[in-house]
Structures are given as structure tokens and as C-alpha cells.
Amino acid sequence: MTSLLQAAVAMRPRFVAALFPPGVRRLSTRCFPLSGLRGLLRLRGPGSASFLHGLVTNDVEQLKDGAMYAHLLNVQGRSLFDVIVYRVPGQGDGSHDLLMECDAAAVDSIHRHLQVYNFRKKVDVRPCPELSVWAFVQKKLELTEKPRPLALFCAPDPRGPVMGSRVVAPTGQDIADILPGVEIGTVLDYIRHRYQHGVPEGVKDLPPGEALPLESNLVYMNGISFSKGCYIGQELTARTHHTGVIRKRLVPLHLSSPLPPEAAGAEVTTASGKSAGKYRAGVDHLGLALIRLVCMKEELHITVGGGAPVRVTPSLPAWWPPPGDGA
Structure with a gap:
């Protein structure tokens, strides 16, 4: 069993506390299994954050626990892939793991893209099929006190509250063991939810090499930093932003x-x-x-x-x- 999977199993009791901390009542929470839609890559090594920092639109070096949304761009400044990046805390062996969630159909393409730039970096990049992604959308929550920060492998969807939370769990895990009584939705339910709220995801919504990041509402979805250092495709994106014309x-x-x-x-x-x-x-x-x-x-x-x-x-x-x- 890999270290990431061992960590996920060890953290299982904390999933419930993370999603529903004291003072939060469980009301109409829907859970969507995304294993067929979304895949994961693992980046491991002391240079993981700095390596990814130069390739994506957001400031990975500022990512602590939790998740961050970003796009990988080509040199013309057009979006290649949309990703959600998770920093994995609590690794006792001192490793610096990042998980990158992406369209399942793009895992191999993103893997090849990263390897092109993975020179002189001690970064191990490989698919992570032993873990799967779930989406949790709270239709209604009542808060009686401030929630605690979310735990390992569980984080608010960085694109905005309308998308709820993301959970990364061992592949094949029965979600009812983590959250007894949760309402399970279908993949189509999840896609309808995204389209209803105008949230694009994956290569169908954001065709590689065609979509422009700012036209795709990357700013609205907290997916870009205009103060970070250089990254591939930055020039056109920054120029468009500063002209203010979309x-x-x-x-x-x-x-x-x-x-x-x-x-x-x-x-x-x-x-x-x-x-x-x-x-x-x-x-x-x-x-x-x-x-x-x-x-x-x-x-x-x-x-x-x-x-x-x-x-x-x-x-x-x-x-x-x-x-x-x-x-």
C-alpha cells in the first residue's frame, strides 16, 4: 500500500469531522462519485511546488493545506487543461506531495506535458489510480459556530462555494463508511449542477488549445495569480487582464x-x-x-x-x- 493510500486510510475518521465539524448540521448533502470523470496525478519530491509553479496560472508556492484551481496553458496563452491541485500535509517522511486532479481523459496527456518540462528537477510524476475524487454539494447548511479547517484529502472546492467540497478517498472505498446516510447522486446529476451554475470542467467544456483562460472565467473561479512569477502562457493572459477588455x-x-x-x-x-x-x-x-x-x-x-x-x-x-x- 502506498504512503498516500495509507495516509487516506488513517485519516478516514477525520473525513466526517472535516465535512461536518461541531456546530454544523447535516442537511441534504449530496455526494457525487467522480472516478469516471476525474483522475489524479501525484507529484513527489522537494521541488514539486516550484516545478508546478512555473507551469500553471496560480501561485502553487502559496498553497498550504487544501486545494487550488489553475490552468495549464500553451505558449500562445490558451488553456490546455484545467486542474485542481492539493497539497498533502502530514507526511511523516518529510516528502512534499502534491495531487493534481484533472479530466480522466487527460491524465496521460498531462503526464506527458509535465515530463517535457521535468528536467533538472527531482520530481516524480505518475498517475495515482489508487485514489479517487468525490464531490460533496451541500444544498443547505446551518452553522451554529465557525467550522474547523478541513482535514487531509478534504477541502472546499477552490472554484467557489457553489461547488461544495472535494474529497479524495481510496479507490473502491464505500463512501457510506465515511459518511453514513449521505445521499448519493449520479454523474449526470453532478454535470447538471455544474452547467446550471456555469462551471466548466474538463476537455469538453475547455477544448485544449482553443479556450482562453480569462474568457473561461478563470479569475472568477480563483484560478489565476497576477502577482506570481513567470509561467508558460503568461504574457497574453496578463496583457488581456491589464487592458480590462473581455x-x-x-x-x-x-x-x-x-x-x-x-x-x-x-x-x-x-x-x-x-x-x-x-x-x-x-x-x-x-x-x-x-x-x-x-x-x-x-x-x-x-x-x-x-x-x-x-x-x-x-x-x-x-x-x-x-x-x-x-x-
């Missing part, structure tokens, strides 16, 4: 009828036929699209394969800061 954003949609998977990348048009953006992905009557902000209040449609136009209604998520408060 004309398109990835926003949630309500669809008049579901669209097929092949609709990904389809043009979103106004009633007059003018291009208003591009559809990314969706499920049922929910989806995401990159929309020109000036077109947000117009009547918009998507037409796929000569079929009838599907009306799409974009919206601005309630969790976004007021206009003028962020890039």
Missing part, C-alpha cells in the same frame, strides 16, 4: 430542446443570423457556450445538421462578482 465569456445556457453531442462547436447566432458565439457542451436542457457579451439579451439559436433551430437563453451566474469587480 468581449466574450463562457456562460450557462438553457436550451429549448437538448442538443446532440456532435453539436459541440456549433455556431450560436442571433435572430438576424449574426454570429454570437460558440456552443461548447451540454446535457438535457442545460449547457455552456462562449457568448459575446453584447449579444446576451438577444434572441439566440443553434442549428445542427439542417434541423430546426434550438433556442438558447444565456444567463450570468449569481455567484459571479458584480460588473467591474473582476476581469
Whole structure:
């Protein structure tokens, strides 16, 4: 059994205390198994943080216990992969482990990407199939006192409160052993929740080499530092931020009828036929699209394969800061 898995097993009693500390009542908490959607890479070695620091948009060297959201960019400043980074505390052997959560379909690609830059660094990078990710979304919480900090392998989702908490547990672990009586949701439930709140995740929502980080709301999701040192793709991102001009954003949609998977990348048009953006992905009557902000209040449609136009209604998520408060 690996040291990470041993630590997770040893910490099992603390999961419950971490998610529901004294003074917090358990009310309508839903748990989503993400083992089929999300994978993990482990970075181990004294240079892990500094190595990753130069490759991602956020300040990994400032990460203590908990989690941090970030993107890996290409040299043109476009997003390659979205990741959540966890620092693993309490390693008695003095190691400096980081866990990187990513789209399960991108684990091998990210592994290769990291290895390209892993020279002169004593960093061991490898997939971590012995651990799996769970998402916990609290529909309602009542607090009677300030919660304690979350424990090892359990942290608030760094993208924002609307996404609840992330838990990393041993693969195959029955979550009912950790949280008896928790309501188990499906993968589709989780995807609907994300799309309803306009939170992109993975290569379908953020096509590698196409998506721009600021148009993908990286600032709103706490995924970028503008005060850290240089990293790959920084120049364009910093220039866009400092000009303060972002004309398109990835926003949630309500669809008049579901669209097929092949609709990904389809043009979103106004009633007059003018291009208003591009559809990314969706499920049922929910989806995401990159929309020109000036077109947000117009009547918009998507037409796929000569079929009838599907009306799409974009919206601005309630969790976004007021206009003028962020890039």
C-alpha cells in the first residue's frame, strides 16, 4: 500500500469531522462519485511546488493545506487543461506531495506535458489510480459556530462555494463508511449542477488549445495569480487582464430542446443570423457556450445538421462578482 493510500486510510475518521465539524448540521448533502470523470496525478519530491509553479496560472508556492484551481496553458496563452491541485500535509517522511486532479481523459496527456518540462528537477510524476475524487454539494447548511479547517484529502472546492467540497478517498472505498446516510447522486446529476451554475470542467467544456483562460472565467473561479512569477502562457493572459477588455465569456445556457453531442462547436447566432458565439457542451436542457457579451439579451439559436433551430437563453451566474469587480 502506498504512503498516500495509507495516509487516506488513517485519516478516514477525520473525513466526517472535516465535512461536518461541531456546530454544523447535516442537511441534504449530496455526494457525487467522480472516478469516471476525474483522475489524479501525484507529484513527489522537494521541488514539486516550484516545478508546478512555473507551469500553471496560480501561485502553487502559496498553497498550504487544501486545494487550488489553475490552468495549464500553451505558449500562445490558451488553456490546455484545467486542474485542481492539493497539497498533502502530514507526511511523516518529510516528502512534499502534491495531487493534481484533472479530466480522466487527460491524465496521460498531462503526464506527458509535465515530463517535457521535468528536467533538472527531482520530481516524480505518475498517475495515482489508487485514489479517487468525490464531490460533496451541500444544498443547505446551518452553522451554529465557525467550522474547523478541513482535514487531509478534504477541502472546499477552490472554484467557489457553489461547488461544495472535494474529497479524495481510496479507490473502491464505500463512501457510506465515511459518511453514513449521505445521499448519493449520479454523474449526470453532478454535470447538471455544474452547467446550471456555469462551471466548466474538463476537455469538453475547455477544448485544449482553443479556450482562453480569462474568457473561461478563470479569475472568477480563483484560478489565476497576477502577482506570481513567470509561467508558460503568461504574457497574453496578463496583457488581456491589464487592458480590462473581455468581449466574450463562457456562460450557462438553457436550451429549448437538448442538443446532440456532435453539436459541440456549433455556431450560436442571433435572430438576424449574426454570429454570437460558440456552443461548447451540454446535457438535457442545460449547457455552456462562449457568448459575446453584447449579444446576451438577444434572441439566440443553434442549428445542427439542417434541423430546426434550438433556442438558447444565456444567463450570468449569481455567484459571479458584480460588473467591474473582476476581469
